[in-house]
Amino acid sequence: AQSVTQLDSQVPVFEEAPVELRCNYSSSVSVYLFWYVQYPNQGLQLLLKYLSGSTLVKGINGFEAEFNKSQTSFHLRKPSVHISDTAEYFCAVSDRGQAGTALIFGKGTTLSVSS
Amino acid sequence: NAGVMQNPRHLVRRRGQEARLRCSPMKGHSHVYWYRQLPEEGLKFMVYLQKENIIDESGMPKERFSAEFPKEGPSILRIQQVVRGDSAAYFCASTPGQGNTEAFFGQGTRLTVV
Numbered sequence: 528a529q530s531v532t533q534l535d536s537q538v539p540v541f542e543e544a545p546v547e548l549r550c551n552y553s554s555s556v557s558v559y560l561f562w563y564v565q566y567p568n569q570g571l572q573l574l575l576k577y578l579s580g581s582t583l584v585k586g587i588n589g590f591e592a593e594f595n596k597s598q599t600s601f602h603l604r605k606p607s608v609h610i611s612d613t614a615e616y617f618c619a620v621s622d623r624g625q626a627g628t629a630l631i632f633g634k635g636t637t638l639s640v641s642s
Numbered sequence: 643n644a645g646v647m648q649n650p651r652h653l654v655r656r657r658g659q660e661a662r663l664r665c666s667p668m669k670g671h672s673h674v675y676w677y678r679q680l681p682e683e684g685l686k687f688m689v690y691l692q693k694e695n696i697i698d699e700s701g702m703p704k705e706r707f708s709a710e711f712p713k714e715g716p717s718i719l720r721i722q723q724v725v726r727g728d729s730a731a732y733f734c735a736s737t738p739g740q741g742n743t744e745a746f747f748g749q750g751t752r753l754t755v756v
């Protein structure tokens with residue numbers, strides 16, 4: 528079984544500041560890792576994913592994440608945030624060994640960007 | 643290319659009524675997942691379906707909930723005799739096939755039970 532812990536439920540930052548949203552996972556098997564963003568009253572949109580290869584993954588909207596296997600982490604970062612980045616961010620994993628298995632989500636981190 | 647379409651976007655039901663939530667996957671996608679999002683919680687997996695088959699329903703409550711994905715038409719999540727605790731956002735996601743690693747999500751149906 529897998530589980531995902533997002534360490535911060537809310538992260539307030541000022542515009543143009545850097546931000547890091549933390550995600551740790553627990554799993555007895557190898558996993559794929561994902562970050563999704565949810566804007567108010569919208570569905571989820573994929574920001575980026577780690578499947579294999581380079582541990583630094585770049586996604587849309589200037590976000591990137593780094594997979595750290597020894598620390599079982601997949602933290603999301605952006606060097607300079609915009610007001611429009613205000614949203615809910617979800618980290619998720621799925622079992623690499625079983626095709627088609629569902630995503631396991633963390634509880635989410637609310638990013639609030641103010642001017 | 644239309645994305646995953648869910649309807650209705652908002653649904654209000656009185657306790658004891660039935661709720662039907664519909665999901666049309668992206669064109670060319672034959673795999674559908676349903677998730678439920680409770681307030682202050684992440685999304686929880688409910689059921690995974692292929693056309694005419696339930697692949698994994700380990701996240702579905704044992705009573706009152708059912709899902710189908712017929713050969714023609716959208717996938718349906720059905721909740722019978724709704725209770726206040728069923729109030730949540732229900733999201734559908736689709737993928738082209740079993741081995742695909744990217745799921746595309748709909749905008750969700752927000753169910754309110756009064």
